[in-house]
Amino acid sequence: MPRVFLSRKLKPTSPFHQLRKDEGWELEAKSLLQFTPVIVAEIPVADWLFFYSAMGVDMFFMQKQPRPEQKLACLGNGAVRALEKHGFFPDFKGDGNPIATAEAFRKILQQESVLFVQARQSRASVATMLGAEVAHQSIVVYDNQPLTSFELAPADYLIFTSPLNFQAYHQRYSIQPGQRIIGIGHTTAETFSEANVKEYRIAHQPSEASLLACLLTWEQMDPLTKK
Numbered sequence: 001m002p003r004v005f006l007s008r009k010l011k012p013t014s015p016f017h018q019l020r021k022d023e024g025w026e027l028e029a030k031s032l033l034q035f036t037p038v039i040v041a042e043i044p045v046a047d048w049l050f051f052y053s054a055m056g057v058d059m060f061f062m063q064k065q066p067r068p069e070q071k072l073a074c075l076g077n078g079a080v081r082a083l084e085k086h087g088f089f090p091d092f093k094g095d096g097n098p099i100a101t102a103e104a105f106r107k108i109l110q111q112e113s114v115l116f117v118q119a120r121q122s123r124a125s126v127a128t129m130l131g132a133e134v135a136h137q138s139i140v141v142y143d144n145q146p147l148t149s150f151e152l153a154p155a156d157y158l159i160f161t162s163p164l165n166f167q168a169y170h171q172r173y174s175i176q177p178g179q180r181i182i183g184i185g186h187t188t189a190e191t192f193s194e195a196n197v198k199e200y201r202i203a204h205q206p207s208e209a210s211l212l213a214c215l216l217t218w219e220q221m222d223p224l225t226k227k
Contacts, residue, residue, distance in 0.1 A: 001025045002224045004215065005155040007032055007165035008208075015212050028153055032168035036143045037062060038120065044137050046115035048073055048092075050105075050126065054082035056117045059142040061086045073114075075101055075126060076206050096206030098125035098186055106130060113137075119144045121164055123187050146171065156180060156224050159211055163191035170195055180224075182214050 003026040010016055010029045019025040037059050049066050050073040051057045057079050066072060072088055074080045076096030083090055092108060094101025105126065113135040116127050120143040127136050146168030158175075159182045160166040166188060175181065181200040183189060184207075192200045201218055203210035 002156040004157040005152055006159045008161045015209050032147050032165045033144050034147055038140050038142055040064060040139055040141055044115055047112035048114040050114050050116045051079040052118050054078040056141055057082035060117050102126045102129035109134060117141055125187055157215055160188055163188050166191050180218060
């Protein structure tokens with residue numbers, strides 16, 4: 001059966017457990033990043049707090065609380081779930097796609113300011129797309145650095161959940177002929193292209209279920225086991 005690497009530690013509810021249980025595939029799942037909190041002294045005043053990720057939510061709430069009058073926004077469902085875990089609910093939630101989310105978010109802003117909560121290595125995708133027409137600032141609440149020492153078994157499918165995970169992998173291993181590359185999101189696709197990856201797939205939605213569907217569809221269309 002095909003061998004798969006996924007750049008994320010599996011939670012008990014992950015649909016990727018299906019690969020091992022029902023499909024009998026070999027799966028190695030681990031993040032290639034290390035995360036450390038960054039101390040935030042003061043929270044700048046802004047009408048909105050925008051969270052890019054669940055990690056950003058958790059690292060923010062380790063230190064601070066939103067101002068009572070602030071509205072809350074999330075890029076996608078991961079940040080939404082993390083926010084709800086802390087007892088808060090977003091006033092706006094995107095679909096996980098930075099382009100679509102930036103456009104939808106821009107439409108509801110009424111000359112309001114935005115504070116983006118992010119990682120040190122963030123590409124600040126939504127803030128960049130909003131541009132100068134929206135007053136915005138950012139605060140860094142955690143550092144995300146690629147691991148430099150790790151060992152992975154060879155895999156037929158390489159699935160990356162962020163640009164930085166791909167960069168960490170690519171600094172240590174070359175992409176081999178025949179390996180199939182799958183990712184989440186527009187920024188990860190850009191990273192693949194920048195690294196001259198010729199063929200890859202991007203999941204339709206930024207979720208593990210969509211990644212798994214992408215993987216199984218690719219395998220059904222052109223099975224590795226039949227080559």
